[in-house]
Amino acid sequence: GQNIDQPTEMTATEGAIVQINCTYQTSGFNGLFWYQQHAGEAPTFLSYNVLDGLEEKGRFSSFLSRSKGYSYLLLKELQMKDSASYLCAVPLGNAGNMLTFGGGTRLMVKP
Amino acid sequence: DSGVTQTPKHLITATGQRVTLRCSPRSGDLSVYWYQQSLDQGLQFLIQYYNGEERAKGNILERFSAQQFPDLHSELNLSSLELGDSALYFCASSVRGQEGLEQFFGPGTRLTVL
Numbered sequence: 086g087q088n089i090d091q092p093t094e095m096t097a098t099e100g101a102i103v104q105i106n107c108t109y110q111t112s113g114f115n116g117l118f119w120y121q122q123h124a125g126e127a128p129t130f131l132s133y134n135v136l137d138g139l140e141e142k143g144r145f146s147s148f149l150s151r152s153k154g155y156s157y158l159l160l161k162e163l164q165m166k167d168s169a170s171y172l173c174a175v176p177l178g179n180a181g182n183m184l185t186f187g188g189g190t191r192l193m194v195k196p
Numbered sequence: 197d198s199g200v201t202q203t204p205k206h207l208i209t210a211t212g213q214r215v216t217l218r219c220s221p222r223s224g225d226l227s228v229y230w231y232q233q234s235l236d237q238g239l240q241f242l243i244q245y246y247n248g249e250e251r252a253k254g255n256i257l258e259r260f261s262a263q264q265f266p267d268l269h270s271e272l273n274l275s276s277l278e279l280g281d282s283a284l285y286f287c288a289s290s291v292r293g294q295e296g297l298e299q300f301f302g303p304g305t306r307l308t309v310l
Contacts, residue, residue, distance in 0.1 A: 118298075127198060127286060127301035128239070172239065182290060182297055183229060183241040183252050 089187035091173050096193045097163055105158045105190045107173030118184065119147050119158045120172040128172055131158065160192075168194045199223065200302035202287050208308045214275040217305045221268055221289030227251070228270040229290075229299060230262055234283035245270055277309045 088110040097103040109117065116135035120128035134140055134149035134156060146159040158171055170189040177183050199222035209215055221228050230242040241254035245264035256262075259277075264270045274281060284306050288299040 120301075125284075125304075125306075127200075127303050129198070129301070130298045133298065174239075177241075177252070182227065182299070183244050183254055184299065185241065186239040188238045 089173055089175065089185060091171075091187040091190045093188065094191045094193070096195060097160075099163055099165060099194055099196050101163050102159065102161050103163060103192065105160070105171050105173075105192065107156045107158070107187055109154050109156070109173070109175055109187075111154075111175055114151060115176045117147075117149055117156050118174040118176075119145075119156075120174060120186075122170045122172055122189065123168075124170075131171075163194050165194050165196070168192060198300040198302065200287060200289050200300050202285075202302035202305050204305060205303065206306050206308075208310065209277060210310055211277055211279060213277050213309075214273065215277065215307065217272040217274070217285050217287075217307075219270045219272070219287030219289075219302055221270070221287075222300055225289035225291050225300070226268065227290045227297075228264055228268070229288040230256075230270070230272050231286045231288065231301075232283050233286060233304075234280075237283075239286070242272070274307070279309050282307055282309045 090108045119131040122128040132147035139148045144161045149156045172189045173187040174184040201220045226247045229244045233239045242256040244252040262272045284304045286304045287302045290297040290299045
């Protein structure tokens with residue numbers, strides 16, 4: 086089965102850097118997704134990692150270590166609009182592409 | 197705007213009733229996924245369709261069913277509704293059904309069962 090753990094809440098200051106961690110246990114590995122979700126809205130895609138290492142995309146970067154079952158999302162130059170939930174997800178790896186999501190990390194950015 | 201549309205946006209109904217949620221995937225996407233998001237359960241995968249065929253099933257109750265039509269839109273039917281079915285229901289789509297493909301989520305349908 087799949088097991089994904091993320092911190093429930095984090096608080097950071099505008100302009101700062103924050104790292105949101107995700108650990109996972111899967112029976113097979115087919116990559117890891119990060120999604121952003123503002124309250125009451127749809128999740129939106131941030132990143133997908135399938136190989137070890139850091140992938141940078143503007144202010145957001147995502148890191149993966151398959152041997153450690155660990156990923157993090159790094160948000161730089163935080164803005165107030167970054168206040169949202171950040172969801173870590175892995176595909177179940179069967180015939181389909183259904184995602185198992187972690188509980189999400191609610192990030193609050195303060196002025 | 198992801199290009200995925202869902203109707204209705206809000207739905208309020210009573211226990212024991214039946215409702216149908218509708219989803220239109222992005223143009224060209226063949227695969228549709230349904231997810232349920234409740235406060236205590238997070239985002240849970242329900243079912244996936246690919247080009248009209250059921251591809252994968254998650255934690256979907258027997259009271260729930262879905263289908264994907266020839267024009268690729270999908271409907272999720274929820275029957276004998278219970279208070280605990282109150283949740284946000286999201287539809288997502290991707291070009292194909294394989295792993296590693298970004299899923300685009302619709303705006304969701306908020307279901308309230310009274």
